[in-house]
Amino acid sequence: MAGLLKKKKKRESEIPTASMADIAFLLLIFFLVTTTINVDTGIGMVLPPPLDEQDPPPVRERNMLKILVNEVGQLLLEDNPSAVNLVRDEVKKHVTNNGVDPNYAESPTKAIISIKTSSQTPYSAYIDVLDETWMAYFEIWDSEARRLGFQNYAHYVNEVVETQDRPNEVRERFPAAISIAEPDPQN
Amino acid sequence: MSTHFKKKSKPKQDIPTASLPDIIFMLLIFFMVTTVLRENEVRVRTQLPAAEALTKIDQKRLVSYVWIGPEKLPGLQLGNTRVQIDDALIEDLSGVRSIMYRKLTEQPKLIVSLKVDETSEMGIVQEVEQELRQAGTLRINYSTTRLVQ
Incomplete structure (x- = not known):
């Protein structure tokens, strides 16, 4: 027993602290790396300037693709009941028509997509339609960029517009004219 | 020596x-x-809708936020749809115009990010948009999350 007690007294009670700095550094670096400063994403739009007395310029009926979204999120595409997943193809057909079909736009630069909502339309339904419309334009731009020999539209913008500082021809050829219709005057 | x-x-x-x-x-x-995680407390619920056609806003200093959604009440209850700018709920929507006009004079390239709850109705969104048009802040961004398929 006496020998056992002696052994206990001799034991070192210090914790090695040499690696403490490394542990702290590791923690610091872990948090530095994993912290993401969240970037805001969303659908960008430009509102029309406030209306003056003068009326907006007249638009030919065939150049305008009218999309109506009602109170429960149902769609009316050029007066025909439709669904959200059909919007994209319809917009592409309308914009890239080049005057072939008399029901669709004369040229891509004249094509206008008009989205009209009522005041009770759910916001999510509106965003769904707007998203599909923008996706249609994104796909048109992508295929136009591929036609010019680029991998996709993002590549085109990166190489031609940002590096060489040339005008964005794809966007000029297919300007995304998405119009948010004026709300009806409140009764 | x-x-x-x-x-x-x-x-x-x-x-x-x-x-x-x-x-x-x-x-x-x-x-x-x-480290400050959030500059101002959001007093309305903004559950953002998801979308595919996203653009990023890289320059955060250009952005001003407008929150639209049901007001958070004590006890996880939700109230009526309200509009919040900075840290104040807007009582009268016609006040949006002067607030945004002031912000626009400070930052001419202002982008207004609309953080709208997906259950909101378009009526209030349109009213805010009309105010933004009157103020001249025409660049807006409907804030959405990325759609995961």
Whole structure:
């Protein structure tokens, strides 16, 4: 027993602290790396300037693709009941028509997509339609960029517009004219 | 002279490292304390809709936020749809115009990010948009999350 007690007294009670700095550094670096400063994403739009007395310029009926979204999120595409997943193809057909079909736009630069909502339309339904419309334009731009020999539209913008500082021809050829219709005057 | 040389060869060359962890921890704690996660408390619920056609806003200093959604009430209850700009709920929507006009004079390239709850109705969104048009802040962004398929 006496020998056992002696052994206990001799034991070192210090914790090695040499690696403490490394542990702290590791923690610091872990948090530095994993912290993401969240970037805001969303659908960008430009509102029309406030209306003056003068009326907006007249638009030919065939150049305008009218999309109506009602109170429960149902769609009316050029007066025909439709669904959200059909919007994209319809917009592409309308914009890239080049005057072939008399029901669709004369040229891509004249094509206008008009989205009209009522005041009770759910916001999510509106965003769904707007998203599909923008996706249609994104796909048109992508295929136009591929036609010019680029991998996709993002590549085109990166190489031609940002590096060489040339005008964005794809966007000029297919300007995304998405119009948010004026709300009806409140009764 | 010989004693002088002997002294020179003896000095301790170690830097004391015992306090290094404390210094690092102090740095860590300093950054943890000074990091502000959210500048202003959002008093309306904004559950954003998801979308595919996203654009990123890289320049955060151009952005001003407008929150639209049901007001958060105590006890996880939700109230009526309200509009919040900065840290105040807007009582009268016609006040949006002057607030945004003031912001636009400070930052001419202002982008207004609309953080709208997906259950909101378009009526209030349109009213805010009309106010933004009157104020001249025409660049807007419907804030959405990325659609995961």
